[in-house]
Amino acid sequence: MAPIQKMYQDGDVAIIHGVGYENSPRSHFRSMDIWHTCEPDTLGTEGWLARVIRDIDPHKENVITAVSMGPALFRALVGPGIPVATVENIDSYGMLTGLTPEEKLSRVLSRYRRMYSPAIGTGPVMDYLGQTGLDALEGADILSAAPANYSSNIEYADTSVGKKLKGIAQIHLAGLGSRIFYLDHSGFDTHADQVATHARLWGEVSTAIRDFFDDLASHNAADNVVMFLFSEFGRRVHDNGGGTDHGAGGVCLAIGKGVKGGQYGEYPSTRPSDLDQGDLIPATDFRSVYTTLVEDWMGLDAVSVVGGNFEKPEFILK
Structure with missing residues (x-):
């Protein structure tokens, strides 16, 4: 994790325990559903970032206010009537990208638009399908310009995480108005071979994050980006031989020039008598961390987003 260590030493990493x-x-x-919806006691119907998107763009003027980087839409971004572009590979993203020549593709896409538009106003299901189709077409048109306009040293x-972050950099630097990007990097569920696996995975993540912020800095665009990292739960205190099982309290990272670097929150006690069935007891509600991001970074009211008032750690520069 040397790249993240360097950023921490520079004051650009907050560690929330x-x-x-x-x-x-x-x-x-x-657990992922709880983190995605801010609903620990019930099954939520809407992602917390979907509520943020609605507050940022209440009139849906930009169908790519949020971009989900991966093969499927992340639950945190899901909400009724909330348009989100789901991009697995920005270089090949689009509608019917294999169709040639350009004139033929244009004709086919025009037919899709004529097909989707009349569906709106005929009922809730058709409204949803029609608007989703139109949003997808518009989003593909807008995002198609990002790779061509991107250059970097x-x-x-x-x-995989490096490719996703490069795609995010391409979209962000294109100035298309996207405000929220979401991605994941899997493999940390290490019930075995944890030491070697985590060393490899954190090496990948750290290097990709360094490359991403170096890329933004080279374009004078690093000051307006904060990256937030979390896992759905921590690991158990004691190993099971070669790894650890699912736990409770964990750690989050906030990274960027807008972050007040340092360590926040109390690290949970590891004394056996202080554990909950072998797990670290959380000292900081995850919704308090979201509150900091929503209020201090995005400048929005967090109560309606996270579902209540939570004391926030002050890890964003003001």
């Missing part, structure tokens, strides 16, 4: 919520289910699916590492 003991983050989580009460009664961790130790389930990937339920940064060579990103050939990893």
Whole structure:
């Protein structure tokens, strides 16, 4: 993690300890749902970032206010009537990209638009399908310009997280009005071979993050980006031989020039008597960390986004 260590030494990394919520289910699916919806006690219907998108762009003037980098839409971005572009590879992103010549592609896409438009106003299901189709076409048109307008002297590492962050840099530097980007990097669920696996994965993540921020800095665009990293739960205190099982309290990172670097929150006690069935007890509710991001970075009201008032750690520069 040497690249992140250097950024930490420069004051650009905040480490928030003991983050989580009460009664961790130790389930990937339920835990991710809780982090994505801010609903630890019920099954949420809307992602927390979907609510942020609605506040940023209430009239849906930009269909790429948010971009989900991956093969599927992340739950945090899901909400009724919230347009989000889902991009797996920005270089090949678009509608019917294999169709040639250009005139033929233009005719086919025009037919799609004529097909989707009449559906709107005929009922809720057709409204949704028609508007989603039109948003996808518009988003593809807008994003198609990003790779062609991008140039950089940064060579990103050939990893999945490196490719995703390069794609985000391309879109961000194109000045298309996108405000939120979401991606993941899997493989950290190490029930075995944890030491070697985490060393490799954190090496990939750290290098990609350094390349990303170096890229932005070379374009004078690093000051307006904050990156937030989290996992759906921490790991158990004691190993199971070669790895660790699902736990509770964990750690989050906030990275960027807008971050007040340092360590925040109390690291949970590891004494056996202070554990909850072998897990670290969270000291910081994850919604308080979201509150800092929503209020201090995005300048929005956090109560409606996270579902209440939470004391926030002050890790954003003002």
